[in-house]
Amino acid sequence: MTTIPEKIAALRSDIQKYSPHPGRVRIVAVSKKQPLDKIQAAVDAGILDIGENRIQDALDKFAQRPFPGVTRHFIGQLQTNKAIKCLQNFDWLHSLQTEKLARIIADSDNRIHCLIEVNISGETNKSGLEPEALRSFVQTVREYRGLDIRGLMGMAAFTADETAIRASFALLRELAASCRDLETEHVRLRELSMGMTNDYTLALEEGATMIRIGTGLFGPRSNE
Numbered sequence: 001m002t003t004i005p006e007k008i009a010a011l012r013s014d015i016q017k018y019s020p021h022p023g024r025v026r027i028v029a030v031s032k033k034q035p036l037d038k039i040q041a042a043v044d045a046g047i048l049d050i051g052e053n054r055i056q057d058a059l060d061k062f063a064q065r066p067f068p069g070v071t072r073h074f075i076g077q078l079q080t081n082k083a084i085k086c087l088q089n090f091d092w093l094h095s096l097q098t099e100k101l102a103r104i105i106a107d108s109d110n111r112i113h114c115l116i117e118v119n120i121s122g123e124t125n126k127s128g129l130e131p132e133a134l135r136s137f138v139q140t141v142r143e144y145r146g147l148d149i150r151g152l153m154g155m156a157a158f159t160a161d162e163t164a165i166r167a168s169f170a171l172l173r174e175l176a177a178s179c180r181d182l183e184t185e186h187v188r189l190r191e192l193s194m195g196m197t198n199d200y201t202l203a204l205e206e207g208a209t210m211i212r213i214g215t216g217l218f219g220p221r222s223n224e
């Protein structure tokens with residue numbers, strides 16, 4: 001059986017192997033529905049970033065084990081009524097996609113680094129802005145002082161078709177590049193959060209700066 005430190009070492013060597021800029025890549029260990037002892041083992045083995053997708057589950061976890069020094073990423077859909085809790089307890093939000101939420105964040109005293117989620121799956125009814133809507137969204141929210149936008153997040157379709165997955169990741173990279181002219185001090189699109197357990201090597205090749213790895217690091221989640 002591969003241990004968590006061994007899995008982290010394997011991920012790090014894949015980053016070296018597949019990424020054009022390995023020094024810019026971080027592993028976000030997706031700890032949702034994983035026991036605290038496994039998360040602790042990952043942190044002890046050098047993991048610096050953890051990702052959660054439900055506010056209440058995350059707060060229950062952090063109350064028991066705050067993992068000091070570890071950067072917290074919120075990667076799930078965020079309801080506006082939970083936005084403040086998220087801002088108070090997380091360092092990064094990967095799923096910004098509404099002006100309403102952008103406004104709440106901009107008006108809050110808490111600072112959080114945001115990624116705009118884009119639907120790169122080619123499927124309708126998936127979360128994220130449609131690619132065609134990104135530019136006007138950026139044009140709108142760049143006027144909101146107090147926001148700190150750092151990049152884009154996307155999920156490829158759940159398919160075995162590597163060509164399609166790669167095209168989705170390339171699209172996210174190209175979308176970020178196509179909005180570079182809109183960058184300001186508080187809107188920069190340098191981070192690309194893309195790639196999960198099943199497709200992270202493709203995401204790395206296409207320029208990911210954050211890969212979000214859950215089962216590939218911790219094993220199967222509880223209740224799934």
Ligand SMILES: *Cc1c(COP(=O)(O)O)cnc(C)c1O
Binds near residue numbers: 196213
């Ligand atoms: C659960 C989740 C992941 C991790 O998925 P794995 O396949 O377990 O690596 C990554 N990103 C998001 C947004 C998730 O919800």
